[in-house]
Amino acid sequence: MWGTTRRGRAARRVAAAISVAALAALAACSSDDSNDAKSGSAASQSSGAGGGKGDTAQLEFWGWAPGYDKVVEAFNASHPDVHVTFNKIDPGSKGGYAKMLAAVKAGNAPCLGQVGYETLPSFLVEGALADVTKEAAAAKAKYAPGAWSQMGVAGHTYGIPVDTGPVALFYRTDVFQKYNLTPPKTWDEFAQQADKVKAGDPAVAYSAVGGNDPWWLAGMAWQNGGSWFGTSGDTWKVSMTEPGTQKAMQYWQGLLDKKVVAADPTSTPDWYKRMQDGTFATYVGPVWFSALLEENAKGAAGKWAVAPMPTWDASSKATSNIGGSGTAVLKGCKNTQAAVTFADWMSSDPASLATLVKETGIYPAAAAGADLDALKQPSAYFNNQKIYDVFKESAANIPDKWQWGPTMTQVSSDLTDLAGKAASGGGPLTGALSETQAKTLKAIQDKGLKAAAG
Amino acid sequence: MFLAPFGALFVAMYAVPVGYAVVESLHKMKRSGLGLTPPERVWAGFDNYRRALDDDALWSGVGRVLLFGIVQVPVMLGLALVLALVLDSQSARLKGLFRAAYFLPYAIPGVVATILWAFLYMPRSSPVVSMLDGLGLPSDFLGEDAVLWSIANVVTWAWTGYNTLVIYSALQAVPRELFEAAALDGCGPWRIAWRIKVPLVAPAIALTTVFSVIGTLQLYTEPRVLRPLTSTISADYTPIMSAYHQAVENNDYGQGAAVSVLLALGTCVLSFAVLKISARLTKGRASL
The missing domain is CATH 3.40.190.10 (Periplasmic binding protein-like II)
Incomplete structure (x- = not known):
């Protein structure tokens, strides 16, 4: 400071x-x-x-x-x-x-x-x-x-x-009980449950979208097996618009458009307040989020549980890393x-x-x-669930193609700004990513390095 | 000889850092390919400056702080002047208490003040927002249109008292006989305030104006602290944030230094312009 x-x-x-x-x-x-x-x-x-x-x-x-x-x-x-x-x-x-x-x-x-x-x-x-x-x-x-x-x-x-940071689905057992839900296995099921919860209580967002959290957005893309960065010869490849990313971003954009999920700025006191009072029903997060949740939403002890990250089709096991x-x-x-x-x-x-x-x-x-x-060991906060069993399974299924780029602080702050705006109603997430990609290519080239889209 | 201590400090604390920034701003790091080999520092000429001047985000940051200054500085100084006149008026009671109360916000560090206000701005935790909601006035202090003025509010809260005291001190230095003479001539308290006190403290007002203009151009703490709470404050929201963004977040010290030097020059020009204008105005008032 x-x-x-x-x-x-x-x-x-x-x-x-x-x-x-x-x-x-x-x-x-x-x-x-x-x-x-x-x-x-x-x-x-x-x-x-x-x-x-x-x-x-x-x-x-x-x-x-x-x-x-x-x-x-x-x-x-x-x-x-x-x-x-x-x-x-x-x-x-x-x-x-x-x-x-x-x-x-x-x-x-x-x-x-x-x-x-x-x-x-x-x-x-x-x-x-x-x-x-x-x-x-x-x-x-x-x-x-x-x-x-x-x-x-x-x-x-x-x-x-x-x-x-193997990813899993954190969910509120009290909300799931109320609507008679079991943890969704696929993203389709996840979207259906989101509609159901929204219809039941408009004040509850089925899930929290990390719109201003670049690492969360990357985590959603990571599951699909692609990568935002790579190298080819002596050139950095930037592909924040690759098909897997598009698929994930369009999916979350769809849920945002229906207002069944919320894109509040993450990790603020307000955000954890919703984690605590049950107006967020789920959150797709990494293993270390469990400690943050326990620390910042003490009052919700015993109400959160962990399930495997939903997948794109029932036969796939791919998870993600944040x-x-x-x-x-x-x-x-x-x-x-x-x-x-x-x-x-x-x-x-x-x-x-x-x-x-x-x-x-x-x-x-x-x-x-x-x-x-x-x-x-069982975790007391998670109602004595052995949450690491879920993360162990997740860790074994993280796609290993992902690669980061040479200007991540720039990517992170540009994506925070652009996707944050997009998620809170300013336009599609895919647009934020392609705009970030253009800025990233320029930033890498400004450093004197070779970079190309692709 | 007697200048030596001052000279040494001036060079060490002032000339050297400024010189270093200027030198840095004329260099850049040269890399090649993937960057597997370490970068070299090479002469860049005015490259960094050209890139800074081409940066739309920097210009919109400049526009933002200018808009901020045009609205916030007059409001704050107007308020400070009124408070100072009230404190100075014969009938005011508990002067010491009010003086301390006005000054108190200035004693609170900017980061702390902004965090305090942030709790009143946050949509879900803020008692103010829920109260306004209850009155049927939904409000979003951190929204696109409101956030700049929410920042202005924090700055005004923190700095009005300080400016009040500067103007109040100037008022204290005015000989009391002037007011008595004016009163004998039939001047009421309002006329005394407007025709005698305000012109006499005009230099103090000019001084606070210059400080406030400089402070506005250096706007950093408040937006930086509020940034994690809203997507409406970008990483290069103000010119200083832009310099930080370039130097630290993008790891491009040359570029950050160039932005800083440009900003310093701009601030210089603007401060001198404000000084000149206010000097002319003050003269005009005094000769009336």
């Missing part, structure tokens, strides 16, 4: 006119400033084996997820030859990413950084990632293919996946092998995963994660 000095004191005001430029300059280097204290130690720590501690390789790791510090402690205790130092930074979109990129620029970046799947290609084109295709090759078999592919671009690997992140190896890391060893251990060691599930609330990307005890 820097740069918020909208109006200052009288004496300083006269100078304010020109200092706008100064503000931008400060913004540009503010992430450096906060690193200054650390940069010295970071440089010495990442200088690799042969440092002060005999043969111990020193690695630094920046992230923000709670629980990561505990995993690092456990790793250090069991691995005398590698010592990892964890530094908690602000969440990526709240300045953490800017800080990592600035550190890479300044030459004092940590060896490892927590990076969301959607952000990985952006880091790549900023020159912030180290290619660890060779070092990581042996670990590949341990992870869900859909998650593994998220940590790479065009056949190169840049880190190890940590968690995924969110998820990995541990990326950053440019300048001197000991990439040790970095990969740690990242792989963190994401696949059963003890580490147990900590991450409990403390961080992740759904593991490692295949072994699904058998963890912690993921077999």
Whole structure:
């Protein structure tokens, strides 16, 4: 929230006119400033084996997820030859990413950084990632293919996946009982139930559409097996108007036009109020939404349940993914092998995963994660349903073709603006996507990269 | 010699950052193909400026803050002037209390103030909205047409008291004998206020006008805080938001710096214009 000095004191005001430029300059280097204290130690720590501690390789790791510090402690205790130092930074979109990129620029970046799947290609084109295709090759078999592919671009690997966001259908048992419904298996059934609920009580929206949530919209498209981005030779391909996306967007547009679902801005206090008071009957959301729901709609305890994500036809099992992140190896890391060893251990060691599930609330990307005890427990909030059974099934059926692009912050803010407007009555969602695609092509080309529609 | 401390601070805190922004704005990152190889920083000339001037979103942001300023600044300063005159009038009671009460909103950080107002704007949680609904006046404070004025309301709430105090301080400096003399000459309180007090505090009003104009062009906090609550505030809603959007969200510091430099120049020009106009007006009043 820097740069918020909208109006200052009288004496300083006269100078304010020109200092706008100064503000931008400060913004540009503010992430450096906060690193200054650390940069010295970071440089010495990442200088690799042969440092002060005999043969111990020193690695630094920046992230923000709670629980990561505990995993690092456990790793250090069991691995005398590698010592990892964890530094908690602000969440990526709240300045953490800017800080990592600035550190890479300044030459004092940590060896490892927590990076969301959607952000990985952006880091790549900023020159912030180290290619660890060779070092990581042996670990590949341990992870869900859909998650593994998220940590790479065009056949190169840049880190190890940590968690995924398998999608399911959250629904209100009280509303479903009232209208005598069972969780819909297909999107057709979903639409029929929406009509029924609307006819019964116009104040209840059958589902909440994440119109201003670009990751939710991507999640709806993801289920159909396509991808918004891809690479072909040395060119980025952008296809936000591909058939699978069209199909999903036209479907949700149809429900919006009939006003049987609502497109309130998501994650606001108002939105959670509807989650709590029963005026949203369902929500199509990822595994980590369960924790948010529990925290923000405490009063609805025992009223929500989880069912598999509806599919396009009864024979298909394809689900979707929203969110998820990995541990990326950053440019300048001197000991990439040790970095990969740690990242792989963190994401696949059963003890580490147990900590991450409990403390961080992740759904593991490692295949072994699904058998963890912690993921077999009933959830009190969900009326003691074993909700992870549903997510386990979902995780196994996420299409693995999806790829993110190199300018996702731009895509995210453009799509938030355009689709947000479209969903609240300003025009079709498909139009918002094709407009975002045009802006995205331009943004990628503005970066000097090659991009084409398709 | 005595200028050294000032000079050093001026260079470190002011000249260097401005210079850095200007230099940044003349560079861009060069990449190729997929971007698998690290980007290089290269000279861009006025490329970034050309792109900024071609950006329709930036221009509509400028138009938006100008519209905002034309409406909000006069309303706020008019209100501030009236409050200051009331505070200054002989008959006002509890002056200290009112002075503090007017000033209080200014002491609340902009982010906090906006969050407070946001709770009154949100369609489902707001007691104001439900009350208006009850009266048969459905309202959407965050809707397409209303949102700019909802922001103006927050700004007015936060800054009227501050401007009131600036004008009030100027009024305090006016010799009381003037009012007594005017009263002896048969002037009523209204005439004293309009013919004597207002012309004498005209420089203070001019000053608050310039500050308010600058503040308007720098509009950022309020729309930024309200943005997650509505789809009617885009990422480049105001010029400053546009600079942030380019620099941080699009990771294009050169472009962000170019927008900032343009905005700084624009603000300079506008502030000087306002100063000149008000100086001329003040002179005109004084010679009457």
